[in-house]
Amino acid sequence: MDLSNRTVLVVGGTSGIGRELARRFAAAGSTVAVGGRSPQALAALAEEGFGTFAVDVTDDASVTSARDAVLARYPELDTVVTMSGVMLLEDLRDPAHFEAALTTIDTNLVGTVRVVDAFTPHLVRRGAGTFVTVTSGIAFLPFPPMPSYAASKAAVHAYSEALRVQLDGTGVGVVELVPPAVATAGQEKVNPHALPLDDFTTEVMHLLSQDPTPDEILVERVLVHRWAERDGTYDDLVAQRSQALAMLPGRQG
Ligand SMILES: NC(=O)c1ccc[n+]([C@@H]2O[C@H](COP(=O)([O-])OP(=O)(O)OC[C@H]3O[C@@H](n4cnc5c(N)ncnc54)[C@H](OP(=O)(O)O)[C@@H]3O)[C@@H](O)[C@H]2O)c1
Numbered sequence: 148m149d150l151s152n153r154t155v156l157v158v159g160g161t162s163g164i165g166r167e168l169a170r171r172f173a174a175a176g177s178t179v180a181v182g183g184r185s186p187q188a189l190a191a192l193a194e195e196g197f198g199t200f201a202v203d204v205t206d207d208a209s210v211t212s213a214r215d216a217v218l219a220r221y222p223e224l225d226t227v228v229t230m231s232g233v234m235l236l237e238d239l240r241d242p243a244h245f246e247a248a249l250t251t252i253d254t255n256l257v258g259t260v261r262v263v264d265a266f267t268p269h270l271v272r273r274g275a276g277t278f279v280t281v282t283s284g285i286a287f288l289p290f291p292p293m294p295s296y297a298a299s300k301a302a303v304h305a306y307s308e309a310l311r312v313q314l315d316g317t318g319v320g321v322v323e324l325v326p327p328a329v330a331t332a333g334q335e336k337v338n339p340h341a342l343p344l345d346d347f348t349t350e351v352m353h354l355l356s357q358d359p360t361p362d363e364i365l366v367e368r369v370l371v372h373r374w375a376e377r378d379g380t381y382d383d384l385v386a387q388r389s390q391a392l393a394m395l396p397g398r399q400g
Contacts, residue, residue: 148277148322148360150352151176154224156217158202158262159231159281161188163331167348168228169197175352180221182213183231204231204258205250214265227266228279228324229259232299234332236292238395248295255299256306263310267319274318277360280307284327284372288381291389311362322360324351327369342368 150172160169160181166188173179173196180198183189189199198220202213218224232255237244263278270276285293286300304323311321328334330341350366365373375381392398 148355148358150356153177153226153277154221155179155226155228156182156200156221156224156266157228157230158182158204158213159229160197161185161192164281164326164329164344164348165228165230166192167344168230168351170195171348171352173197177226178221180217180224182217204261205253207261210261210265214269218269224266224269225273225276226279227262227270227276228281229262230281231255231258231262232281234293234296236395237294238397239294241397244295251295251299252302255296256302259303260306267314270319271314271317276318277320277322278307278310279322279324279364280310281324281326282307284325284369286325288372288375288384289388290391291385292391292395320360321362322355322364323362324364325369325373327366327372342366 153172155169155172155177157165157169157179159165161183162185165181169179169181169192180200181189181192182200182202184201184203186201189201193199200213200217201209203209233251235247235251237247259280270278280303282304283296283300285297286304289297307321307323314321326347328338328341329347330343334341347366351364354361354364354366363373371380371384375384
């Protein structure tokens with residue numbers, strides 16, 4: 148993918164990985180718009196020169212009206228990144244986890260479907276473009292304190308695979324970005340092994356720039372998760388990661 152001449156929308160671009168990816172695409176020469184809920188973050192990004200759009204991916208009407216506004220301003224839009232996501236801890240022994248499960252599935256999975264549905268007719272009409280969906284190493288190797296998160300990302304992986312096949316022949320490609328732990332969204336405080344955002348994004352941009360772009364963007368650090376089952380390391384790694392259950396508030400003390 149030539150990163151210097153795209154017209155990109157990053158939904159979930161108001162912080163973390165999405166914001167850094169937006170900045171990298173812009174630095175490479177592409178035209179970039181970002182979406183998200185935070186008015187403060189959107190205002191700051193508008194100051195930086197990005198097109199900004201308020202959108203809540205859990206709300207059908209919000210996604211549709213953001214789509215209309217984006218396409219009115221960027222009729223040449225060719226790349227849509229579905230970055231919006233929440234990462235919530237859940238203790239499945241406490242029924243109160245259910246709200247977190249609903250929010251996670253509605254944002255990460257159904258939110259992705261809403262955004263993809265909103266832009267599919269436009270990209271197919273153009274006959275060229277790319278969806279970049281966002282999963283996680285956790286889609287392939289569970290992290291037991293975040294069960295609905297793992298389920299949502301495994302589902303987005305499966306959905307991305309089907310979407311790619313269904314769009315075959317339309318000129319619209321589907322690229323799945325599979326981050327490992329990256330030092331954003333508070334992870335930098337709890338996970339000393341999280342990959343620095345700068346290093347991660349540099350590797351991602353390099354992989355995206357390959358021709359043809361790989362179906363999955365796998366930085367070096369995520370390979371251990373992505374291929375655990377194939378490599379026979381899955382059971383040991385899940386057992387190792389289960390120790391993190393101690394971080395759940397109800398399991399301490
Ligand atoms: N950091 C990691 O270790 C890691 C690892 C694997 C995968 N990922 C995935 O990478 C993506 C970005 O994560 P991050 O680490 O950069 O976290 P982040 O800084 O919290 O970014 C999350 C983004 O999602 C947006 N968002 C959340 N709920 C939304 C909603 N209802 N509607 C619209 N936008 C919404 C947020 O914007 P607003 O709050 O402005 O709406 C923000 O821009 C997520 O999908 C995450 O699951 C992250």
